[in-house]
Amino acid sequence: MSKYRSAPTLDDVAKAAGVSTATVSRCLNTPQQVVEATRERVLSAVDSLGYTPNFAARVMAAKRSFTIGAIIPTMENAIFARGLQAFQEEIRKQGFTLLVSSSAYQPEAEEDQIRTLVARGADGLLLIGHDREARIYDYLDRQKVPTLVAWSYLPDKPIPSVGFDNRKAMKALANQVIGLGHTRLATISGISKGNDRARLRIQGIRDAMTEHGLPQDGLTVSETSYEIENGAEVFENLMLRDPPPTAVLCGNDVLAVGAVRQAQQMGLRVPEDVSITGFDDIELARIVSPALTTVHVPHREMGRKAAQELIHMIETSSEGHSIELSTNVVTRDSLLESNR
Amino acid sequence: MSKYRSAPTLDDVAKAAGVSTATVSRCLNTPQQVVEATRERVLSAVDSLGYTPNFAARVMAAKRSFTIGAIIPTMENAIFARGLQAFQEEIRKQGFTLLVSSSAYQPEAEEDQIRTLVARGADGLLLIGHDREARIYDYLDRQKVPTLVAWSYLPDKPIPSVGFDNRKAMKALANQVIGLGHTRLATISGISKGNDRARLRIQGIRDAMTEHGLPQDGLTVSETSYEIENGAEVFENLMLRDPPPTAVLCGNDVLAVGAVRQAQQMGLRVPEDVSITGFDDIELARIVSPALTTVHVPHREMGRKAAQELIHMIETSSEGHSIELSTNVVTRDSLLESNR
């Protein structure tokens, strides 16, 4: 029976309540504009019919969706989870809904998803990092969709960013490593192409080396994708070199965990035989043993501030401005002074 | 300048290409219906104008969105990440887009998000577990949105499910624990209200106890929310009891990791002093030391099959049928025979 009855529309409600569709619409959107008696009648009709507004129609008519889209590189690990959760909580508080897509670190998939989200009427977009084709920025500009970047802070870019200075953050950590006497360094980085964060973190290590007068060839750089297994695999190759590095700085905690596990597999003690550091300070960093010395990122604060800034851009059609958050090195057990 | 030009519409493209809007629409949706010469002209117009179809309008006209919505309890930990990623990969392969929301384990938030997704024209919905208000099922029925449940397998429920038998799975693990001589058991469960998986897992432990002739009061049940800290906190209370349990079966790996860490904090050796088990077999389970004995869930298979089944339901407007996946206990280091 219910099979042949289709979802009620505004019109059905209007008929049932004996008013015009305009009045029903007002009851739902600007209730103070309709007198109490009418409103009650309408709402009870809404109720008894089980009416829910059709979103597509509403977006089309109102040209506003109260939806914000976010595209993150991955959902598979926790790197973006905490920040995104905070982002969602904040926008929800302000009456917006979040739509999330994951690009699996594939630029084409990301472009696709940006278009999908925009076509869907997203009022604003949250993107991770600045690296992407100019074409996409043109598109965003033409469509006039307020867009904000997070997990990076590069105030000179055309799109405002709420995040931290990846280069400076990694430099601080590298300084600490070098300060402990390490001179043969290696880094296991994410793929730096199309990933400003990965690239800048490597740069940060170089900065610290230069500052301490270490030659640049004291650093071995390996790039791989962000999974535990990859961290392990690359670490193994690294340690087979002669001489092996005494400290391995990983592009994130996930890679670092892979490295730690591989070290154990190889019978190497961390940190006595080799120091390993992470980046991000996700939960994993405290769970692995030895616990990781890593760079703490204020994920929740970043998520919250990004939400506020983006909504502000949407509401005021203003340009938006970048916000820098600070990171700090958290010292745990995976980093020790060099013994060679 | 671009500020005053707004996004091009189908009509603009039609004018530019010198054809009707119908033809443009066909070029985009059923290109084989339009002759090559025309098609080229149209596509180049699309291109030079940078046209992107307006999704809301398209959904409204076509009554089809090629979008599938998924609502998961949390993005904060990895429990649903892997399965969801597989789900997304599969539906993407079939031309659908995934929209994800997280309910933060709050039923009202979930209801809200279901309505949002439906109103947005989702062609189908993926939900986790069966427990929710009847009103929601009525709504889904009335809106005729194909819906599938995952992470649970309860074929008698009105909504089909693709998942595993939580009760049976936990029973298998509990059998193993009891087989090792443990009689004083405790479980750290998620909040079971509104969570059939949590409830059934507890039930599974009871089943095993009954089968082995253990009295039901040999089990202490504590419920808390799914976070590492909570696992730790509850575990502490549990071990303060006199006598303490010799084995603690946790509702998931996250809680188990919290328990392991707390044990170490308290100077207890795992598994010599107390055994701890998890559930789900997420990455964490292998990273913590001792590695967790836990129940392995075929996350990726579940995600993929759920996607296939749901799309099948959508394409054929059929009822859909439930699929049971099997789990297995993976034996690692956190469970040992009882020494009392």
Place this chain on the structure above:
DNA sequence: AGCAAATATGTAAGCGCTTGCATTTATGAT
């Protein structure tokens, strides 16, 4: 060359909602 059948394109009617403007009804000061 001529005609029926097949193929390509155009016309226009919605899809369900919001909102500017016009109209009706209530309010309150005289």
Place this chain on the structure above:
DNA sequence: ATCATAAATGCAAGCGCTTACATATTTGCT
């Protein structure tokens, strides 16, 4: 009571697209 003013409601024009159905063009036969 009366009338200007304010408050509540209705009317109807879109929003940008898809898709029957109608019309025009091409194709393949004889």
